Amino acid sequence: MNVSKCASHLLEIETGSFKLMNKAVFKFLTLNFFLVLSLQVAANILVKEKAKSHLRWNLYLPKDQVVIHRKGLEVKIQTLDWELFEKIQADIKRHSLSKKYFKGFTAKQSKGTNVASIELTLASPKVEFFHFYRERDKRYIMDFWQAKEENAPIAKKVLTPQKTDRKTASKKLAKAKIQKSRPLKKSQKMKEKAAKTTQVEALDLNKGAYRDFRYGASFIWNYKPFLPRLSNIVNLERKTPEFFHPIKNREFEKDEKESHLQLVINLYRKKKLGLMYKAIKLYQQKYGDDNIDDIEYIKANAIIRDNFQKGNTEPRKMAMSMLKNLAERTENYELQRSIYKYLLQYLVYNKEYVEGLRISKLLYVKTKENFDYEESHVAAEAILYNLAQLGQIDKIEKVLLDKTLAKILPRQMMLAYKYYVHLERGETEQIINSYVKEKKGFTGPVHEAILFNVAEAYFQNSQYQKSVAVFDKLITQHSYHDRSGHARLRIALSYDLLGRDPKLVKELYKKAINRTTVPEISFEAKMRYVALSTIRKRNLEASDLELRTFLEISKDQKKYITSDLKKLLWLVRLRSFIVDSKYKEALSYLNAIPLITLKPLERRVFEADGAEIIQGIIEQKYKSSEYSDLIKIWELYKDRYVNKVANDPYMNFVVGTSFIKMGLFDGFDKVFYRFKTLGSTPDRTFPIWVDRKHIKGQERVLEELKLIKNLKLKNWELAKKNLLDLEKVAKRYIKVSYYRGVIHYEEKNYKEAARNFENFLANTEEKLIYDPGDVALLIGSYTDSLYELNQLKKYEKVSRAILSDTENYAPSDPFLGKVREKLAYFLIEIMAGKASKEAYVTLEPEISRFKEDFPSSIYKGRIDFLLGVAFIKNKKVGDGKKLLQELIKREGISNYIKELAKSELTLLNIKNRTI
Numbered sequence: 001m002n003v004s005k006c007a008s009h010l011l012e013i014e015t016g017s018f019k020l021m022n023k024a025v026f027k028f029l030t031l032n033f034f035l036v037l038s039l040q041v042a043a044n045i046l047v048k049e050k051a052k053s054h055l056r057w058n059l060y061l062p063k064d065q066v067v068i069h070r071k072g073l074e075v076k077i078q079t080l081d082w083e084l085f086e087k088i089q090a091d092i093k094r095h096s097l098s099k100k101y102f103k104g105f106t107a108k109q110s111k112g113t114n115v116a117s118i119e120l121t122l123a124s125p126k127v128e129f130f131h132f133y134r135e136r137d138k139r140y141i142m143d144f145w146q147a148k149e150e151n152a153p154i155a156k157k158v159l160t161p162q163k164t165d166r167k168t169a170s171k172k173l174a175k176a177k178i179q180k181s182r183p184l185k186k187s188q189k190m191k192e193k194a195a196k197t198t199q200v201e202a203l204d205l206n207k208g209a210y211r212d213f214r215y216g217a218s219f220i221w222n223y224k225p226f227l228p229r230l231s232n233i234v235n236l237e238r239k240t241p242e243f244f245h246p247i248k249n250r251e252f253e254k255d256e257k258e259s260h261l262q263l264v265i266n267l268y269r270k271k272k273l274g275l276m277y278k279a280i281k282l283y284q285q286k287y288g289d290d291n292i293d294d295i296e297y298i299k300a301n302a303i304i305r306d307n308f309q310k311g312n313t314e315p316r317k318m319a320m321s322m323l324k325n326l327a328e329r330t331e332n333y334e335l336q337r338s339i340y341k342y343l344l345q346y347l348v349y350n351k352e353y354v355e356g357l358r359i360s361k362l363l364y365v366k367t368k369e370n371f372d373y374e375e376s377h378v379a380a381e382a383i384l385y386n387l388a389q390l391g392q393i394d395k396i397e398k399v400l401l402d403k404t405l406a407k408i409l410p411r412q413m414m415l416a417y418k419y420y421v422h423l424e425r426g427e428t429e430q431i432i433n434s435y436v437k438e439k440k441g442f443t444g445p446v447h448e449a450i451l452f453n454v455a456e457a458y459f460q461n462s463q464y465q466k467s468v469a470v471f472d473k474l475i476t477q478h479s480y481h482d483r484s485g486h487a488r489l490r491i492a493l494s495y496d497l498l499g500r501d502p503k504l505v506k507e508l509y510k511k512a513i514n515r516t517t518v519p520e521i522s523f524e525a526k527m528r529y530v531a532l533s534t535i536r537k538r539n540l541e542a543s544d545l546e547l548r549t550f551l552e553i554s555k556d557q558k559k560y561i562t563s564d565l566k567k568l569l570w571l572v573r574l575r576s577f578i579v580d581s582k583y584k585e586a587l588s589y590l591n592a593i594p595l596i597t598l599k600p601l602e603r604r605v606f607e608a609d610g611a612e613i614i615q616g617i618i619e620q621k622y623k624s625s626e627y628s629d630l631i632k633i634w635e636l637y638k639d640r641y642v643n644k645v646a647n648d649p650y651m652n653f654v655v656g657t658s659f660i661k662m663g664l665f666d667g668f669d670k671v672f673y674r675f676k677t678l679g680s681t682p683d684r685t686f687p688i689w690v691d692r693k694h695i696k697g698q699e700r701v702l703e704e705l706k707l708i709k710n711l712k713l714k715n716w717e718l719a720k721k722n723l724l725d726l727e728k729v730a731k732r733y734i735k736v737s738y739y740r741g742v743i744h745y746e747e748k749n750y751k752e753a754a755r756n757f758e759n760f761l762a763n764t765e766e767k768l769i770y771d772p773g774d775v776a777l778l779i780g781s782y783t784d785s786l787y788e789l790n791q792l793k794k795y796e797k798v799s800r801a802i803l804s805d806t807e808n809y810a811p812s813d814p815f816l817g818k819v820r821e822k823l824a825y826f827l828i829e830i831m832a833g834k835a836s837k838e839a840y841v842t843l844e845p846e847i848s849r850f851k852e853d854f855p856s857s858i859y860k861g862r863i864d865f866l867l868g869v870a871f872i873k874n875k876k877v878g879d880g881k882k883l884l885q886e887l888i889k890r891e892g893i894s895n896y897i898k899e900l901a902k903s904e905l906t907l908l909n910i911k912n913r914t915i
């Protein structure tokens with residue numbers, strides 16, 4: 001039997017509009033259907049899907065049967081079920097492996113642990129891998145794709161040829177040849193070049209003025225499907241059931257009974273309800289339950305109308321109860337239909353969807369029995385609406401298959417509910433395929449629910465350009481609708497994801513903020529606007545930072561903040577601290593976020609940012625030589641954040657060096673061993689909030705750390721061996737010259753030391769030394785080597801350059817401060833040693849500057865002596881004599897300096913004495 005025929009019979013059973021089929025046949029067909037399905041899946045555990053951009057493997061098996069993970073270039077599929085292992089292995093061999101993504105695979109079975117594993121070897125580190133389990137389909141999805149290079153050329157658009165006649169085609173071809181033959185003007189060439197540059201910058205925003213989308217408000221969630229609104233049947237704030245079924249006059253001349261009823265109606269119309277109730281009571285005493293339906297209907301309308309007159313716009317529950325009982329009791333179809341229609345509107349208004357579904361079904365049955373298909377439309381729409389509100393998606397799908405319903409409801413209404421069902425299930429491709437087929441037949445304004453759900457399907461399917469086109473139609477045709485705000489935000493977000501011009505994206509976000517009446521959408525647009533303008537933008541201005549006031553939430557706004565918006569707000573606030581380099585505040589804020597309540601993927605985003613925060617704090621500590629604090633931070637947060645993201649060679653270098661600087665070699669050995677185990681893992685490429693330095697590659701970091709350790713321990717022979725190993729791993733690494741210079745300096749081979757230091761300084765285009773202690777060591781060792789080689793002119797020139805360059809460099813740093821002090825002092829000594837008139841003129845201001853820069857210098861006594869001599873040589877004899885006399889009397893000055901001062905004063909007195 002055909003499966004589709006089986007499905008149609010099932011529908012007949014559900015809707016009740018056809019005869020029941022034989023139960024035995026039904027059971028057989030159902031069993032046959034699932035048997036065929038199970039055999040098909042069992043026969044193909046592994047199903048491959050090839051696409052231009054990626055390769056997808058589908059493993060149809062229960063979630064707990066296998067474990068899949070990647071380590072380096074190996075992707076492992078492990079299981080305890082050896083039979084399943086054999087089937088997967090057979091499927092891989094049968095399908096063969098694509099050389100584009102794989103080098104090969106090995107199958108291993110461990111009898112000791114009962115674990116069987118298939119190890120796939122990826123073709124290169126450029127092959128990316130991602131996997132997840134889809135519960136609905138009971139399958140693992142494994143995607144493989146080639147990572148695109150940063151500077152990859154932009155793919156040209158391929159135009160699909162359109163059908164044209166030969167004459168038109170020949171004319172176009174001739175025109176194209178003429179245009180092609182004309183040389184471009186210079187201005188046109190410049191425009192094209194600028195356009196290409198803009199495109200490249202848009203593709204790689206991380207290198208331009210803006211970081212890419214991942215660095216901003218990067219959380220994206222699916223919007224709820226657009227449920228078609230139920231047509232407004234009646235205005236409950238003004239209308240009574242009489243709107244559908246007016247109370248007609250009676251034939252009062254016929255008899256006394258009819259005359260009495262007319263009296264009741266007249267009193268009802270004159271709104272004399274007290275007299276009306278008395279008249280009804282007298283009627284019932286005299287005639288009993290005759291015309292009871294008409295009397296109950298009048299009473300219910302009177303109660304509702306009286307309620308309106310008292311200012312209460314909602315119908316009373318008592319009146320609704322009376323109407324419900326009356327509708328179920330009466331045999332008057334018109335009265336029954338009118339009451340059900342009024343009740344439907346009331347129940348939907350009060351969100352009583354269960355009762356609303358029951359009433360809508362009753363109305364549907366009654367209208368069909370009376371062949372009132374116009375009213376069946378109202379009932380059918382109400383059935384679909386109430387089912388949707390109750391979340392009974394499967395039943396909606398079954399109802400939509402009813403052939404009689406297809407005749408009653410408009411085609412667009414049917415499609416609107418169909419797309420709603422698909423989007424609720426996440427079946428975006430079904431929506432897109434159906435829309436492509438159906439859109440040519442749409443006339444007039446397309447149903448707003450169709451446009452929204454189709455556009456959202458395109459968006460969720462990452463077809464952003466097509467999503468924008470459909471959302472734009474929604475705004476054009478239904479700008480009054482609340483969902484137009486959602487559409488505006490989706491358009492802005494799509495352009496953002498496509499890497500369009502940030503100025504254009506900002507304007508689109510502004511429109512989404514200003515032109516929506518939905519508070520949640522407005523707030524989301526504000527956060528994405530702030531993220532683009534103040535977090536992703538690299539060079540911030542004061543006007544940009546003012547936009548962060550959008551992140552403040554008032555008490556009234558709190559009720560609109562959904563869980564998705566809350567997570568996005570946390571992310572944007574956290575990243576604003578990171579961008580401002582306020583790493584301590586960022587860490588405090590991150591620690592306050594309840595990460596344990598987040599989904600694993602969301603938590604991973606915060607943990608990755610946390611690792612960068614720790615990197616920022618460690619960087620600051622390292623530059624200020626606060627090694628003990630650096631190690632504390634590392635020990636506290638390495639397991640919470642750092643170890644949960646990809647390997648970072650630069651952080652490893654900084655932490656390892658800090659252990660060495662502190663002399664904690666046991667701690668260094670533990671850290672070194674851990675770093676060594678990370679050698680096979682890929683380096684971190686995202687997020688990079690703190691700029692990484694030259695340190696790249698795990699192997700180079702390990703060799704450099706071993707070298708630094710032996711330099712610290714003064715194991716010169718081991719250091720030389722480490723230096724050779726470092727050269728092998730990192731060829732053309734100019735920092736080798738620096739390390740070699742340090743070793744030669746310690747061995748007092750000043751000539752080689754100076755040569756290597758000069759080679760390092762001359763060939764360094766980027767900053768390779770960051771620790772102030774290392775900078776001080778480089779400067780001190782190099783200048784000392786020049787001094788020892790008696791190259792005083794070069795020493796003087798280099799020293800002045802160093803003092804000028806390091807004037808504002810870490811003024812509070814003790815290492816560099818000592819080196820600067822020593823260089824400045826030696827320059828003064830060299831200048832004083834020249835003993836020329838020009839030298840003494842220059843010496844006086846140099847000494848004054850030295851005393852300002854180094855007020856507590858160990859060379860203070862000698863400096864004051866040289867200043868006194870300079871005063872005398874510059875014919876400021878009084879000032880010089882006074883300073884030398886004070887120097888002799890000053891405590892804490894060496895006797896050698898005092899003797900020099902005395903000798904200078906004696907010589908001065910001899911010169912001034914008259915014989």
